[in-house]
Amino acid sequence: FVNPALHEPFGLTLLEAAAAGVPVVATRCGGPSEIVERIGHGLLIDPRDEGAIAAACLRIVSDPALHRRLSAAARRNVGSYAWPRYAEASVARYVELAPAPALVACDIDGTLTGCREGAGAFADWAGGRHVPFVVATGRRFEEAQAIVAKWDLPEPDAYLTDVGSTMMLRGLAGAWRPCSDHASILDAGWARDEVARLIATLRIAPQPTVCQSRHKLSFFGTAAEATTIRARLAEAGLAALVVHSHGRLIDVLPPAGGKAAAIAAYAARHGAKLAACVAAGDSGNDRDMLARCGRAIVVANADRDLDGLARRRGLYRSRRPHAGGVVEGLAAHGLAAA
Known part of the structure; x- marks a missing residue:
């Protein structure tokens, strides 16, 4: 894969190539220089030098050992840019x-x-x-x-x-x-009566009346039944928070x-x-x-x-x-x- 952009702020296409195990030839201007250095799956070039771009491409396609090495590095290291890792690092910094x-x-x-x-x-x-x-x-x-x-x-x-x-x-x-x-x-946004009527059609056992309130509908049920309630409410366009706990309790709350x-x-x-x-x-x-x-x-x-x-x-x-x-x-x- 070749990315000869005159300037690339980040370089998402290089990560997509890495995820597929494809070596890259990429601009040294902007984000790609850091990405290629970290993942190690390609060669950097001056995007204004057409000869250098061609030489880099020929070097990779004509050298099977180099191609295998770059491809393996791509698959091995692309996880360093995974969204879950980025999110975890961001949350850690906020904390x-x-x-x-x-x-x-x-x-x-x-x-x-x-x-x-x-x-x-x-x-x-x-x-x-x-x-x-x-x-x-x-x-x-x-x-x-x-x-x-x-x-x-x-x-x-x-x-x-x-x-x-x-x-x-x-x-x-x-x-x-x-x-x-x-x-x-x-x-x-809490349509309590409508929510209660819909859940009644699912035949999920309610908890005693004393456990029900203006802003809480409570039932006995499994995690699977809680998932069913969420799905049916979503289909009906009814907003609610469904909480399953202790393996057998379901509480349906306002959004x-x-x-x-x-x-x-x-x-x-x-x-x-x-x-x-x-x-x-x-x-x-x-x-x-x-x-x-x-x-x-x-x-x-x-x-x-x-x-x-x-x-x-x-x-x-x-x-x-x-x-x-x-x-x-x-x-x-x-x-x-x-």
Whole structure:
């Protein structure tokens, strides 16, 4: 393949040639010089020198050993320009520039609960913390409060319940109240009744009535059934976020829903962005906050739902389970003593 451009800002065609194992003759002006040097699959020429272009082409086509060597280098090294690697490097750089942690959000079941010693260590950390702490859970508010009390966990600054579809804040008198602003945001684009009617035709078992809410429809089902729901909603032009977790639970939320969106909304009330938040979790309904918060902690007892969570800077997989793993992760992120 020959690219004799007078100037080439990058040189995508050279990568396409490399992916096919084709040696190249390329301009030394611009991006191709770096690409050919890194991949090693061709010869560089002065694009104004027609004789040099011809000589380079003849050299490659008349020397089988050289052709094989350049072709092998092309296939071997083209991965250095793969999009996933570029994206990973970009995200890593953004994380390096991330602001200091401004908020910690934790799931409850299996994350903060499960080990009394770990729960105590987390409570000790919370007693001396200098950033807000919120609970982000799939449970209802009353259930979340009861579990926090049962495990002697610290009272959070806010409860983000029902997989982030309800935000509970303290009023001036100390009483908890739902955030109407957050509810209004979730209303946008959420055709709850239409979504419910469509899913009813799939005969997927609903969870008890107490688990249903204005911004959450909950079912018992497999990952395959969750995929079916997503596909049918998309076909019908109905926007929704479908979350599968714990191997058997499906939650269908507004398109602006989910734990990450709720954390972002709460952080914004304090002048912070999601990049400044730390999330800790153990299951599929934690996946979005673990992927989108600037820093994240996956405890050692995490479900297989999180096995495919992309590796990145800022994502810490603890060696310890439950709340002990959260404290370990906080130390790794500079928020607790090592």
